[in-house]
Amino acid sequence: MQKIFSVTHNDVNSNARLGVLSLPHGEVQTPAFMPVGTNGTVKGMYHENVEKIGYKLILGNTYHLYLRPGLEVLEQFGGLHSFSHWDHNLLTDSGGFQVFSLSGLRKISEKGVAFQSHIDGSKHIFTPEKVVDIQKIIGSDIAMCLDVCTPPDIDHRAAKEAMHITHNWAQRALNHREQLGEEFRGNLFGIVQGNFFQDLRKESAEFFNTMDFPGIAIGGLSVGETSDQFKEFLSFTADIVTKDKPRYVMGIGSPDYILEAVENGIDMFDCVLATRMARNGAVFTDDGIVTLKKAIHKFDAGPLETGCTCTACTQYSRAYMHHMIKTGEMLGGMLATEHNLTYFYRLMEKVRQAIAENRFSSFKRDYLARFYGK
Amino acid sequence: MQKIFSVTHNDVNSNARLGVLSLPHGEVQTPAFMPVGTNGTVKGMYHENVEKIGYKLILGNTYHLYLRPGLEVLEQFGGLHSFSHWDHNLLTDSGGFQVFSLSGLRKISEKGVAFQSHIDGSKHIFTPEKVVDIQKIIGSDIAMCLDVCTPPDIDHRAAKEAMHITHNWAQRALNHREQLGEEFRGNLFGIVQGNFFQDLRKESAEFFNTMDFPGIAIGGLSVGETSDQFKEFLSFTADIVTKDKPRYVMGIGSPDYILEAVENGIDMFDCVLATRMARNGAVFTDDGIVTLKKAIHKFDAGPLETGCTCTACTQYSRAYMHHMIKTGEMLGGMLATEHNLTYFYRLMEKVRQAIAENRFSSFKRDYLARFYGK
Numbered sequence: 001m002q003k004i005f006s007v008t009h010n011d012v013n014s015n016a017r018l019g020v021l022s023l024p025h026g027e028v029q030t031p032a033f034m035p036v037g038t039n040g041t042v043k044g045m046y047h048e049n050v051e052k053i054g055y056k057l058i059l060g061n062t063y064h065l066y067l068r069p070g071l072e073v074l075e076q077f078g079g080l081h082s083f084s085h086w087d088h089n090l091l092t093d094s095g096g097f098q099v100f101s102l103s104g105l106r107k108i109s110e111k112g113v114a115f116q117s118h119i120d121g122s123k124h125i126f127t128p129e130k131v132v133d134i135q136k137i138i139g140s141d142i143a144m145c146l147d148v149c150t151p152p153d154i155d156h157r158a159a160k161e162a163m164h165i166t167h168n169w170a171q172r173a174l175n176h177r178e179q180l181g182e183e184f185r186g187n188l189f190g191i192v193q194g195n196f197f198q199d200l201r202k203e204s205a206e207f208f209n210t211m212d213f214p215g216i217a218i219g220g221l222s223v224g225e226t227s228d229q230f231k232e233f234l235s236f237t238a239d240i241v242t243k244d245k246p247r248y249v250m251g252i253g254s255p256d257y258i259l260e261a262v263e264n265g266i267d268m269f270d271c272v273l274a275t276r277m278a279r280n281g282a283v284f285t286d287d288g289i290v291t292l293k294k295a296i297h298k299f300d301a302g303p304l305e306t307g308c309t310c311t312a313c314t315q316y317s318r319a320y321m322h323h324m325i326k327t328g329e330m331l332g333g334m335l336a337t338e339h340n341l342t343y344f345y346r347l348m349e350k351v352r353q354a355i356a357e358n359r360f361s362s363f364k365r366d367y368l369a370r371f372y373g374k
Numbered sequence: 375m376q377k378i379f380s381v382t383h384n385d386v387n388s389n390a391r392l393g394v395l396s397l398p399h400g401e402v403q404t405p406a407f408m409p410v411g412t413n414g415t416v417k418g419m420y421h422e423n424v425e426k427i428g429y430k431l432i433l434g435n436t437y438h439l440y441l442r443p444g445l446e447v448l449e450q451f452g453g454l455h456s457f458s459h460w461d462h463n464l465l466t467d468s469g470g471f472q473v474f475s476l477s478g479l480r481k482i483s484e485k486g487v488a489f490q491s492h493i494d495g496s497k498h499i500f501t502p503e504k505v506v507d508i509q510k511i512i513g514s515d516i517a518m519c520l521d522v523c524t525p526p527d528i529d530h531r532a533a534k535e536a537m538h539i540t541h542n543w544a545q546r547a548l549n550h551r552e553q554l555g556e557e558f559r560g561n562l563f564g565i566v567q568g569n570f571f572q573d574l575r576k577e578s579a580e581f582f583n584t585m586d587f588p589g590i591a592i593g594g595l596s597v598g599e600t601s602d603q604f605k606e607f608l609s610f611t612a613d614i615v616t617k618d619k620p621r622y623v624m625g626i627g628s629p630d631y632i633l634e635a636v637e638n639g640i641d642m643f644d645c646v647l648a649t650r651m652a653r654n655g656a657v658f659t660d661d662g663i664v665t666l667k668k669a670i671h672k673f674d675a676g677p678l679e680t681g682c683t684c685t686a687c688t689q690y691s692r693a694y695m696h697h698m699i700k701t702g703e704m705l706g707g708m709l710a711t712e713h714n715l716t717y718f719y720r721l722m723e724k725v726r727q728a729i730a731e732n733r734f735s736s737f738k739r740d741y742l743a744r745f746y747g748k
Contacts, residue, residue, distance in 0.1 A: 039701040040694075046685065046708070069672070069697040076673055077693065085689045298443070299450055311420065315459045319451065320414075323443040327413040330704060334420070 004187050004214045005246040005267075009356055015238070015265035016360040018352055021057070021246055023141040024185045025081070025089040028057045030246065030267035031351055033258065033344045034091060036275065038064050040084040043275050044330075044337040047086050053310075053338070053345050057089040057141070059270045062134055063098035066124075067117050071137050079139025091142035091270070092135050093250065094191070095126055100149040108148060110165065128169035129176040136184040144217065145173040147191040152225040159195035166193045167207050174211060189248060191219040196229055198236055205240040216241055217248040218266070222257065231260055238264035255284070255347065255371050259364040262351055274344050278336035281325035284343040288371050290318070292336065297322035310342040311335055378561050378588045379620040379641075383730055389612070389639035390734040392726055395431070395620055397515040398559045399455070399463040402431045404620065404641035405725055407632065407718045408465060410649065412438050414458040417649050418704075418711040421460050427684075427712070427719050431463040431515070433644045436508055437472030440498075441491050445511050453513025465516040465644070466509050467624065468565070469500055474523040482522060484539065502543040503550040510558040518591065519547040521565040526599040533569035540567045541581050548586060563622060565593040570603055572610055579614035590615055591622040592640070596631065605634055612638035629658070629721065629745050633738040636725055648718050652710035655699035658717040662745050664692070666710065671696035684716040685709055
């Protein structure tokens with residue numbers, strides 16, 4: 001196993017840490033927020049503007065890319081980097097979450113998961129090996145193991161069974177990845193499961209700690225559980241998962257969850273929240289979320305956020321953004337997306353600065369008080 | 375009346391001509407195609423990218439801007455230029471066409487036209503004077519007189535009555551504009567009407583020829599008539615309208631109509647076709663329209679058009695564009711719009727070059743044969 005991560009500083013007053021991910025398409029400073037580009041594009045953004053903000057690592061969704069444009073196209077174009085003209089790093093998820101949330105008629109067996117496309121109803125099977133192969137064709141810099149995603153309301157028996165399948169699949173994915181050797185430059189991460197049962201979380205974390213993955217994700221969080229459950233199981237699991245590897249929590253993207261994760265020593269996270277909310281005219285600022293549709297912004301000559309360097313904040317007023325969102329103009333979504341991604345990039349810069357100065361916990365407390373008005 | 379236009383060259387073999395429009399926000403080379411930015415933004419485009427292509431004159435729609443963001447907002451922000459961060463020229467239409475095509479319960483009288491907003495049903499009145507005032511608040515570099523727009527199937531009596539109201543309104547608009555003096559830097563254009571009756575077209579053209587407008591539009595074309603009717607009445611009217619002023623035909627934007635207009639000595643035209651078709655994945659090339667949704671493009675590594683300088687053509691394949699349009703990604707519409715606007719800008723460059731070399735008619739014939747595969 002290649003070592004791709006080094007911790008460069010540990011906050012002396014919390015579990016937060018600074019690190020550097022060394023990936024095939026360059027280095028990434030952590031903790032890092034990753035924008036989501038489901039179909040190979042971050043919605044509403046030119047790739048060069050994603051890059052200009054500073055992002056060096058974005059997500060693609062294996063499930064979506066497998067269905068469209070499909071493997072034949074991706075193979076012909078030498079992977080998603082060249083197809084989508086993105087020269088930095090790509091992380092792809094395992095497709096598991098989408099199979100469990102989007103597709104129809106899924107059926108899990110030891111072999112893998114059978115499902116129907118949410119687009120045309122066509123039938124497909126994902127196996128742990130196939131999902132590695134798909135991500136190899138995509139050319140992912142970070143690939144994820146196929147896992148079984150479970151909702152927060154299942155019983156211990158079902159959670160345990162799902163976890164055991166996840167472990168079995170992870171071993172098969174790793175074996176397959178090792179067989180591919182240098183053919184595939186991507187780094188395969190395992191995903192800790194165990195639902196909301198401490199004994200299972202412990203068993204799963206310990207299982208992955210012994211395995212030869214270059215990085216570990218804590219899965220099955222932010223799937224509909226309460227905020228208290230999220231915090232409890234994030235903290236419980238993060239305490240057990242090895243600290244030598246990059247640690248990733250999927251699908252979190254609100255400032256409170258991100259800062260909670262950072263405080264627990266999580267290095268990476270992604271979410272569609274920033275981009276999805278932008279398209280609905282909700283923009284993030286240090287003082288909370290601004291809902292652009294509200295009439296209060298109709299005459300507001302100020303920027304979305306003072307000091308922000310995005311196009312919306314340097315060229316336009318809140319009044320213009322209000323007008324764009326009210327009229328349903330594409331530019332509204334485009335500018336708001338650029339703003340939100342700039343906001344999250346800047347938030348992570350502040351986070352890293354606070355860790356470097358060993359004051360992350362006070363930063364977190366003050367930031368959340370300001371953001372949520374607590 | 376200020377002289378804003380000079381003809382710099384007349385094609386010796388056709389009525390096509392080169393000219394320069396001198397407007398408050400700079401010069402514009404003609405013949406010129408003008409992109410449409412209905413609500414103060416060209417759909418799917420950053421203004422700086424519209425500018426980068428080379429456009430120095432774009433449209434806004436008076437009817438839409440009057441309803442949203444509304445005059446109070448525009449007044450507070452010192453007009454649409456600063457509100458929308460567009461530093462070049464703006465032309466606004468009279469709102470007449472939208473009143474007649476979009477709004478409900480309209481009622482025309484000598485005084486003006488009463489209508490209901492298509493957005494919230496609120497009641498409004500446009501008078502010739504008010505429409506000048508609205509365009510003054512917008513800060514239009516070229517403003518249009520309120521006119522009565524008529525469909526191609528009305529009788530002579532109705533067409534004549536509409537024309538007489540249009541003439542009356544034009545006189546009132548001009549009087550009002552003259553009273554405003556230097557308060558308003560915009561150039562008010564008259565609009566020739568007369569429906570599809572030669573005697574009325576003649577009467578209307580002669581009426582406007584005597585009036586003190588710095589530019590003249592030929593209205594009531596491309597409103598549902600046949601292509602033959604369009605050509606007949608374009609040519610008939612263009613022959614009579616004074617050649618000393620810039621001549622504008624509204625709402626035309628297909629290569630055949632544009633080239634037909636240029637050949638008749640028309641200097642300006644606008645259309646939503648370029649941008650609307652782009653959002654549906656239809657892109658213009660010298661070899662005709664390419665429908666990106668078609669499966670034929672799925673594996674096509676070539677650009678939309680060889681030699682085109684737009685982002686889509688320099689960074690992406692047709693296969694990627696196909697993928698973007700099939701998945702409904704915003705980037706598909708963004709890139710296709712940028713391409714189409716680049717296409718029309720380049721087409722007008724070729725048109726101007728052909729006129730400069732006195733070969734416009736052969737250029738037109740060859741171009742249309744290639745584009746439409748005739």
